[in-house]
Amino acid sequence: MHKNKLFLYSSTILIASFIVLAPIEPKVSQAQSGQNNATGISDGIHQRIEEFKETMLTILKQQAQVKGLSYTVPPNFQGTTIKAAKLTSSEKVIALTFDDGPWPESTNQVLDILKSNNIKATFFVIGQNVKNYPDLLKRENAEGHVIGNHTWHHWYQFMNEQTAAYEIERTAELVNRITGVKTNLFRPPGGIMDNGVADYARNRKYTIILWSSDSADYSRPAVPKLIKNVFRKTKPGGIVLMHDGGGNRSRTVQALPEIIAKFRNEGYRFVTIPELLQMEDKDRSFLAKKNSEGIKQEATHP
Ligand SMILES: [Zn+2]
Numbered sequence: 001m002h003k004n005k006l007f008l009y010s011s012t013i014l015i016a017s018f019i020v021l022a023p024i025e026p027k028v029s030q031a032q033s034g035q036n037n038a039t040g041i042s043d044g045i046h047q048r049i050e051e052f053k054e055t056m057l058t059i060l061k062q063q064a065q066v067k068g069l070s071y072t073v074p075p076n077f078q079g080t081t082i083k084a085a086k087l088t089s090s091e092k093v094i095a096l097t098f099d100d101g102p103w104p105e106s107t108n109q110v111l112d113i114l115k116s117n118n119i120k121a122t123f124f125v126i127g128q129n130v131k132n133y134p135d136l137l138k139r140e141n142a143e144g145h146v147i148g149n150h151t152w153h154h155w156y157q158f159m160n161e162q163t164a165a166y167e168i169e170r171t172a173e174l175v176n177r178i179t180g181v182k183t184n185l186f187r188p189p190g191g192i193m194d195n196g197v198a199d200y201a202r203n204r205k206y207t208i209i210l211w212s213s214d215s216a217d218y219s220r221p222a223v224p225k226l227i228k229n230v231f232r233k234t235k236p237g238g239i240v241l242m243h244d245g246g247g248n249r250s251r252t253v254q255a256l257p258e259i260i261a262k263f264r265n266e267g268y269r270f271v272t273i274p275e276l277l278q279m280e281d282k283d284r285s286f287l288a289k290k291n292s293e294g295i296k297q298e299a300t301h302p
Pocket of ligand 1: 099100150154189190
């Protein structure tokens with residue numbers, strides 16, 4: 001309890017330092033450009049601020065690593081990007097994923113539907129929404145769903161390493177503080193892979209999860225169209241993109257029971273992202289074993 005309080009306290013200071021220090025930088029740079037004859041002093045301050053920010057960032061990262069439990073993601077998948085699992089077994093599995101929450105009303109509605117159907121899904125959450133609706137995140141975790149990192153602000157623009165770090169680490173730290181989970185799954189906002197944020201996640205060994213089937217529910221299509229979108233590219237091992245947050249998701253909520261029923265009719269079973277990755281890993285090891293046995297057999301029976 002005491003440790004937890006200390007952690008909360010130090011993290012709050014760290015986050016506050018980030019916020020306070022961020023706007024100082026451009027002013028100091030201006031001073032550096034020669035308008036000020038105290039350039040030497042400014043240089044010193046600038047350097048100290050940079051060092052301080054770097055130290056704070058390192059501490060934040062270390063704290064995130066030390067605390068909490070990670071999902072079981074096979075080592076082969078760490079730092080890689082996944083659109084769907086490549087399964088050799090004929091089992092029909094599908095992973096439902098929900099982005100941009102937690103969100104009032106729709107997150108609870110999605111959770112109710114999943115609960116009544118006994119399905120575990122994966123939620124890629126936005127840090128600032130987690131801050132506003134921590135109880136919804138708690139519910140997701142308590143009901144056995146998996147939580148992935150979807151950045152703090154859901155920005156699309158280019159991010160330097162410091163901004164990317166802030167977007168990811170601040171979200172990770174808050175998710176961890178609320179649930180005890182140290183997530184190792186990341187989905188870049190908009191699926192954008194080249195604005196710096198995915199690179200940061202990859203370098204930190206996150207598994208980057210994209211999707212194979214896009215409901216396009218963010219454009220609020222009519223319910224039958226939304227369902228059609230989901231099933232257009234459905235295949236075993238697939239990942240379905242939907243949204244429980246970020247706007248009015250009443251159509252997603254309306255379509256979800258029918259999507260679930262349709263998958264079940266087609267013989268699908270629902271899995272979380274870590275379960276899906278574990279299945280592919282198992283299939284890979286089985287294939288590798290089979291291949292090496294085949295080679296051995298060839299060697300002994302020419
Ligand atoms: Zn998103």
